[in-house]
Amino acid sequence: MKKLAKVVASVIALTSTAVFSEYGLNMTKGVTSISRDIYDLHMMVFWVCVVIAVIVFGAMFYSVFAHRKSKGAVAAQFHESTKAEILWTLIPVVILIGMAIPATTTLIDLEDTSKAEMSIKVTGHQWKWQYDYPEEGISFMSNLAKSSKNSLRKDIKDKPENYLLEVDKHLVIPVDTSVRFLITSNDVIHNWWVPAFGVKQDANPGFINDAWAKADVIGTYRGQCAELCGKDHGFMPIVVDVVSKADYAIWVAKEQAAAAAAVASATKTWTTSELMTKGKDVYETNCAGCHKKDGSGMPPIFPAMIGSPIANGQASEHVNLVLHGKGGMPAFKMLGDADLASVITYERNGFGNTGSVVQPSDIKSAR
Amino acid sequence: MTTATASHDDHHHGPEKGLMRWVKTTNHKDIGTLYLWFAFSMLLIGGALAMGIRMELLQPGLQLMDPHFFNQLTTMHGLIMVFGAIMPAFVGLGNWLIPMMVGAPDMALPRMNNWSFWILPFAGGILLSTFFMEGGAPAFGWTFYAPLSTTFAPDSTDFFIFAVHLLGFSSIMGAINIIATVLNMRAPDMKLMDMPLFVWTWLITSFLLIGAMPVLAGAVTMMLTDRNFGTSFFDAAGGGDPVMFQHIFWFFGHPEVYIMILPAFGVVSHIIPTFARKPLFGYSSMVYATASIAFLSYIVWAHHMFLTGMPVAGELYFMYATMLIAVPTGVKVFNWISTMWRGSMTFETPMLWAISFVFLFTIGGFSGLMLGIAPADIQYHDTYFVVAHFHYVLVTGALWSIIAATFYWLPKWTGRMYNEGLAKVHFWWAVISVNVLFFPQHFLGLAGMPRRIPDYSLQFADFNMISSIGGFAFGASFILFTYIIVDCIRNGKPTTSRPWEGAKGLEWTLAPKADYHSFNKPPSRKLIEAESQHS
Numbered sequence: 001m002k003k004l005a006k007v008v009a010s011v012i013a014l015t016s017t018a019v020f021s022e023y024g025l026n027m028t029k030g031v032t033s034i035s036r037d038i039y040d041l042h043m044m045v046f047w048v049c050v051v052i053a054v055i056v057f058g059a060m061f062y063s064v065f066a067h068r069k070s071k072g073a074v075a076a077q078f079h080e081s082t083k084a085e086i087l088w089t090l091i092p093v094v095i096l097i098g099m100a101i102p103a104t105t106t107l108i109d110l111e112d113t114s115k116a117e118m119s120i121k122v123t124g125h126q127w128k129w130q131y132d133y134p135e136e137g138i139s140f141m142s143n144l145a146k147s148s149k150n151s152l153r154k155d156i157k158d159k160p161e162n163y164l165l166e167v168d169k170h171l172v173i174p175v176d177t178s179v180r181f182l183i184t185s186n187d188v189i190h191n192w193w194v195p196a197f198g199v200k201q202d203a204n205p206g207f208i209n210d211a212w213a214k215a216d217v218i219g220t221y222r223g224q225c226a227e228l229c230g231k232d233h234g235f236m237p238i239v240v241d242v243v244s245k246a247d248y249a250i251w252v253a254k255e256q257a258a259a260a261a262a263v264a265s266a267t268k269t270w271t272t273s274e275l276m277t278k279g280k281d282v283y284e285t286n287c288a289g290c291h292k293k294d295g296s297g298m299p300p301i302f303p304a305m306i307g308s309p310i311a312n313g314q315a316s317e318h319v320n321l322v323l324h325g326k327g328g329m330p331a332f333k334m335l336g337d338a339d340l341a342s343v344i345t346y347e348r349n350g351f352g353n354t355g356s357v358v359q360p361s362d363i364k365s366a367r
Numbered sequence: 368m369t370t371a372t373a374s375h376d377d378h379h380h381g382p383e384k385g386l387m388r389w390v391k392t393t394n395h396k397d398i399g400t401l402y403l404w405f406a407f408s409m410l411l412i413g414g415a416l417a418m419g420i421r422m423e424l425l426q427p428g429l430q431l432m433d434p435h436f437f438n439q440l441t442t443m444h445g446l447i448m449v450f451g452a453i454m455p456a457f458v459g460l461g462n463w464l465i466p467m468m469v470g471a472p473d474m475a476l477p478r479m480n481n482w483s484f485w486i487l488p489f490a491g492g493i494l495l496s497t498f499f500m501e502g503g504a505p506a507f508g509w510t511f512y513a514p515l516s517t518t519f520a521p522d523s524t525d526f527f528i529f530a531v532h533l534l535g536f537s538s539i540m541g542a543i544n545i546i547a548t549v550l551n552m553r554a555p556d557m558k559l560m561d562m563p564l565f566v567w568t569w570l571i572t573s574f575l576l577i578g579a580m581p582v583l584a585g586a587v588t589m590m591l592t593d594r595n596f597g598t599s600f601f602d603a604a605g606g607g608d609p610v611m612f613q614h615i616f617w618f619f620g621h622p623e624v625y626i627m628i629l630p631a632f633g634v635v636s637h638i639i640p641t642f643a644r645k646p647l648f649g650y651s652s653m654v655y656a657t658a659s660i661a662f663l664s665y666i667v668w669a670h671h672m673f674l675t676g677m678p679v680a681g682e683l684y685f686m687y688a689t690m691l692i693a694v695p696t697g698v699k700v701f702n703w704i705s706t707m708w709r710g711s712m713t714f715e716t717p718m719l720w721a722i723s724f725v726f727l728f729t730i731g732g733f734s735g736l737m738l739g740i741a742p743a744d745i746q747y748h749d750t751y752f753v754v755a756h757f758h759y760v761l762v763t764g765a766l767w768s769i770i771a772a773t774f775y776w777l778p779k780w781t782g783r784m785y786n787e788g789l790a791k792v793h794f795w796w797a798v799i800s801v802n803v804l805f806f807p808q809h810f811l812g813l814a815g816m817p818r819r820i821p822d823y824s825l826q827f828a829d830f831n832m833i834s835s836i837g838g839f840a841f842g843a844s845f846i847l848f849t850y851i852i853v854d855c856i857r858n859g860k861p862t863t864s865r866p867w868e869g870a871k872g873l874e875w876t877l878a879p880k881a882d883y884h885s886f887n888k889p890p891s892r893k894l895i896e897a898e899s900q901h902s
Contacts, residue, residue, distance in 0.1 A: 024814030024826060027746050035746075042743045049733040056700065057726060063707045064722065068714075069644070075711040075869075079646040079901060088701045089694060096690045099740065104683060106742040111679040126519075152822065154428040163427065165824045188515040189609060191674060191749065195815045200745045202675045204610060205514060206603020209676035226749040226817045228508045230515060231435045234820030298435070301502045301521060328519055 028195050031217040031242070035198030037106040045099055052095075110198070113212045116180030120173070124183075124190030124203035124225070126330050127232035127289060131171050138255045141334065142167045143285045144235045164237060165222040168285065171240045174248035178214040187330050191227035194240055200226055215242040232289050266337040266360040272345065275357065279346025282339045286332065287347075295351035301328060306351045315356045318344055319366045337363040381883045390485075393477035394883060395462045398484050400780075402459025403773075405487055409451030410766075412495070414842055416444040421838035424831050429822055437821035438506035439498070445509025446527075449627070450534045451491050453761065456769045457630045458483075458541045461569045463780065465545060467874035467881060468563050470554030470890040475547035483540035490533035497523035508819060510620070513601035513612040517593045524594065528587045535580040542576035545569055554873075556892040560651065561899045563872055567654050568633030571661045572626050578665065579622035586615045610675045617668035625664040627761060629657055631728075631768030632699055635721045637872065638775050639703050640900065642718035643710030644869035649702040650901035656695035656702075663692050673744045682741045689739035693732070700729055715867070716790040720771035723798050724764065731759030734809065749819075752812025758805045770797075773852070778866040782880025783859025789851050797844040803837025871898050 029039045067073045121132040125141075132139045145166035151159050160166070173179050183192050185203035193200040197213035215221075223238040243251065284293060291297045295305030305311055310318050322344055325331035332340065337360035344363075348355025382388050382397065392398060419440050423430050432440075462480065466473055474480050497504040502521035505511065516524060549562070549570045562570075589600040589612075599605020601612045632653075640647045647653065670689040673682055703725050712718070734756040738747050747753060778784055807830040812818075816827045823831065865875040873890055874881065876898065890898075 025810045027813045028815070034742075038742050038746055041740060042737065042746065045737050045740055045743065049736065053729070053733065056704065056729065060704045060707065060722070060725065063704065063710070064712065067643075067707065067710050067712055069711040070713070073709070073711045075644040076709040077646065078709075079648050079650065079706075081649075081705075084701075084705070085649055085652050085698070089698060092694050092697045096693060100687060100690060103686060103740045103742055107682060107686070108679060110742060110745070111682070152429045154426065154430045156428065159427060159825055163825050164822060188519050189512055193817070195746060198745060200674055200748060204603075204676065207608070207610070207676065224815075224817050224820075228438070228512070228515065228749075228819045230519060231433075231438065231506075233438075234434060234817070234822055298433075301435075 030196040030198050031215045031219070031221070032197050032199075032213045033216075034106070034110045034213065035196060037109070038198045041102055041106055044102065048095060048099065110211075113180050113210045115178050116212055117178045118174075119180045119182055120171070121182045121184070122192050122203065123334075124185040124187075124192065124229065124236075125334070126187050126230050127225075127236040128286075129167075129171075129192070129236060129238060130186075130334055133252075136252050136256065138252065138259065139334075140169050140255075141286075142169050142171065142239070144168075144232075144237060146284075148235075149284075162222065164235065165224070165239070167237055167239045170220070171238070172248060172251050173213075173215065173240060173242055174245045175218050175242050176214065176216055177245070178212055180210055180212045182208050182210050184208045186334075188229045189227050190225050190229045190236070192223075192238060193226040194221055194223035194238055196221040196223075197240075202227060218242050218244060235289070262336055262338065266364065269359055269361070270338070270341070272349070272357050275342040275345040275359075276349060277342075278338070279342035279344070280350070282335070282343040283346050283350075286335070287343065295347075305347055305353065308347075308353065311347045311351070311353045312355050315344075315348070315358050315362070316366065318348065318355070319358060319363060323363075323366060333367065337361075391481070393473075393481050395466050395474045395477070395480065395885075396780075396881065396883065398474075398480050399459045399461075399463030401484050402455050402462060402487075405484075405491070406452050406456035406459055406769075409447050409455070409491060411845065413444050413447035413452055414845060416440045416447065417838065418842050420444060421835040423821055424823070425835040426832065427823060427825055427828050432821070434821045435503065435506055438508075438819065439504040441819055442505045442508055442511075443494070443498070446494060446505075447491075448761070449509060449623070450531075451487075451494075453627050453765050453769070454534075454538060455487060457569075457572075457627070457765075458538075460565075460630065460634070460769065460772050460776075461541075461545055464776065464874065465548055465566055465569060466552065467779075467877060467885045468566050468872060469549060469552060470557060470873050470886045470895070471548060471552035472884045472886055473552075474544050475552050476544045479540050480544050483537045483544065486533050486537040490530045490537065493526050493533070494530040497521075497526050500526070510613075510616060511590070512616070513590065513593065513609050517590055517601055520594070525591065528591050531587045532584055535584045538576050539580050542573035542580075545573045546577075554886070554889040554895060556889065557895050560654070560901075561895055563633075563900050564636035564647065564650070564653055564657075565630065565633035568629040568636075568657050571657050572629045575622045575626050575629070575661055575664065579619045579626065582615060583619040583623075586612065586619065589615070610672070613672050613675060614669065617671045618665075620671065621668040622661075622664045624760075625660060627765045628728075629661065631724070631765050632657060634768040634772045634775075635703060635724050636900070638717045638721040638771055639706050639725075641775075641867050641870045642715060642721075643707045643712050645706060645710040646871075647702070647900045648705035648708075649698070652698055653702055656698045659695045660692060663688065663695070667692065670739055670741075670744075673741050674748050686739060686741040690736065692739075693736050696732055700725060700732075713868075715774075716785075716787060716794055717771050717775035717867075719791065719794045719798075720767055720774065723794075724767040724771060727759055727763035727767065727798075727802075731756055731764055734759065747812065749817055750812035751808040751816045751818055754818050755805050755808035755812060758808070762805070763801055770848070775867070776874070777852070777855055778862040778879070779874055779877070779881055781856050781859060782861060782878075783855050784862045784866060785851055785855035785859055789847065789854075793844060793847045793851060796847065797841060800837050800840035800844060804834055804841050805837070807831075807834045807837075871900065873898050 027042050123130040128141055128143045130141050145168050147160040148164050183201045183203045185205040190203040199211045199213050201209045201211040221240045225236045290302035291305050297304035323333045340363045341358045341360040344358045500523040505527045507516040592598040593600050599607040601607050601609050667688045669685045738744055811827055811830045862879050864879045
């Protein structure tokens with residue numbers, strides 16, 4: 001008996017604590033004042049609903065059990081009571097006003113972005129995010145990490161850590177700093193959502209929305225695109241590192257140095273094999289989602305690279321198409337000259353194609 | 368009235384023989400039957416698509432299909448269920464029941480009735496045919512937000528637009544017909560406040576349809592010209608605004624939600640008094656609550672758009688207006704429970720469905736209230752919490768009432784009784800599996816799983832598997848449902864004209880299997896009073 005009790009106790013312990021915390025049954029409290037306000041509001045409304053549910057369903061089930069014909073219940077014939085009806089119109093109104101007051105305060109607070117200490121521009125692309133730090137002159141793309149991309153197939157049972165919630169380059173922001181996010185899109189509507197910040201805002205093409213967050217706990221926070229944006233909507237996660245102000249300064253200096261180096265490398269002439277190696281990498285990050293790793297594409301929506309008239313034709317047309325997009329093909333002008341030159345060279349010389357080599361300087365002059 | 372009375376004599380011959388009966392019919396019962404079978408077949412097709420969705424989501428990793436096809440499944444599942452299953456099913460119920468309930472021989476505009484039905488299979492066929500087109504079916508969600516549905520959409524989108532236009536014609540004609548029938552064909556001695564609630568809710572729904580469907584038609588027409596004729600309604604590059612699409616869509620879309628639920632309120636308001644053997648509590652407040660919900664449904668649309676970048680004043684207004692809907696909806700729930708209170712209840716199948724409707728729909732109402740709180744909506748928006756919410760109101764709300772209505776009025780439609788034992792097994796099977804299917808989705812949404820994704824992070828794996836298993840079980844319950852209905856039509860025991868002891872309403876004064884034409888002579892004032900819901 002004792003043994004049984006032990007087993008039961010451990011099962012209860014497992015299901016009540018460990019399992020709950022692991023799977024996440026409830027909204028996150030997050031690490032900003034807004035996300036905590038939202039959480040409190042959520043719990044308040046939830047408990048109000050629970051209390052109403054207990055009363056209303058309690059009455060209903062009492063009636064279902066007590067007022068049944070099989071127990072000899074005889075039906076009363078009342079069918080109106082102005083008093084009761086006024087009462088159950090007014091009480092909900094009072095409860096709703098009670099909910100509306102804190103909701104209003106929170107809403108006004110979270111829409112007020114005037115306290116921002118720095119700004120980051122967030123641009124949605126099909127299907128990746130671009131982050132620009134206008135004051136620091138930093139700009140980069142953030143794609144789904146290779147570790148996730150390479151383990152999508154169902155026969156790969158051993159999924160990597162943070163499967164589908166990892167990117168190749170994290171967004172970095174300083175702790176205890178109010179950051180304003182300027183959110184827009186390059187193609188369709190996306191939505192930039194980081195649950196721990198309580199920030200979720202549509203990225204509309206041609207318009208800029210804003211939101212703010214002041215994270216007060218150092219850590220890594222993950223989110224996803226929250227507006228259907230086409231084929232790979234489920235594969236454009238968001239990862240934000242909140243770091244100390246000192247670490248942030250180091251990171252900014254490193255990024256600025258890397259940006260300067262990239263500009264320098266774009267002026268030199270690359271060898272074909274250098275271009276092909278880098279191009280394969282850029283292709284698999286940016287193009288393989290539609291045109292496929294092996295270049296077979298998904299005709300007719302996403303044309304094949306193999307034997308493509310564009311990849312085997314005039315280089316200038318090819319460069320133009322990749323830079324500016326066409327129809328469903330997005331523009332890639334946000335990539336650097338070296339990246340574009342190498343990926344175009346890869347497309348023109350990989351997959352059995354026989355196009356010409358394109359140098360970063362060609363891209364620069366074509367812009 | 369006069370023409371209808373005058374032409375009675377030509378109509379005594381009953382239905383035509385053979386298949387052409389169904390093509391040429393102008394009879395409200397035949398057309399009601401056609402609508403119901405059409406809706407049922409669409410329900411099965413839409414359900415099959417949902418099975419595909421749940422198969423894909425059973426485990427992490429891409430299981431069966433590429434993400435583009437997954438998007439086609441979610442899009443078509445939504446469109447087919449909303450426009451092909453739920454709406455036509457309610458029009459079918461309206462066709463069958465409204466003439467009988469208002470003491471009329473038939474619908475007011477029988478030929479238009481035939482037309483509004485026969486548009487549907489073609490519209491549905493065009494919509495489904497997009498699966499076989501180059502580039503696949505529409506893959507932008509049933510809400511088809513621009514510019515994903517304009518610049519970035521497959522070619523088949525133009526066929527989708529045409530299908531939506533046709534469905535809109537059909538709905539508007541159906542609505543006109545119901546308004547004309549209720550207002551012109553009602554028994555002369557029946558006052559508006561004598562009408563049963565199903566008639567009231569459908570009358571109000573018809574006005575919602577007439578108001579909302581043209582707006583949808585406008586939205587898809589603008590899409591069509593943006594796609595093909597160089598306009599820029601929804602393209603910022605040409606001076607348009609993609610957010611305007613959402614305003615127009617939800618100006619249709621929110622009334623649409625109530626188009627799918629008001630008739631359900633009507634159905635439940637018939638079934639609960641019958642099996643509680645007690646008059647409906649608060650008949651007139653039910654009518655006023657329905658009307659106020661309908662009015663409010665037109666002025667809350669942007670609560671679907673809290674994250675589009677609306678000014679804070681707009682968000683506050685739409686939040687307050689949305690919360691207000693809880694008041695009349697609450698009145699309805701309280702009235703149903705007061706109807707049960709101190710009744711003499713029995714629990715035949717229709718009553719089981721109706722009680723579980725009240726319980727589960729109210730859960731959907733609670734999550735709706737939570738979603739209406741604009742700041743909290745930031746975390747709920749476009750997650751599985753929303754998916755759970757609208758499936759609680761549309762599956763265990765709208766669909767539940769349709770199934771309840773089917774069991775409740777099936778004896779009147781067929782003159783036969785279904786197998787009560789099997790029907791109860793089916794009920795418990797469905798009600799348990801539907802909760803296994805949709806309840807865990809609340810947790811998934813709160814934990815941060817976005818909707819419309821074909822694959823997910825590992826922390827969502829367990830609840831997705833539970834949900835999928837519930838989904839397969841719920842899907843399978845429709846095999847039993849089909850068997851029960853077919854078995855009733857073929858082998859059911861003959862029944863009396865009033866098979867439910869506590870049932871009231873003019874339809875129960877007709878023959879066990881209602882005659883081809885309902886009331887050749889309008890019912891008397893005495894009969895109307897005796898059968899009214901507030902006596």
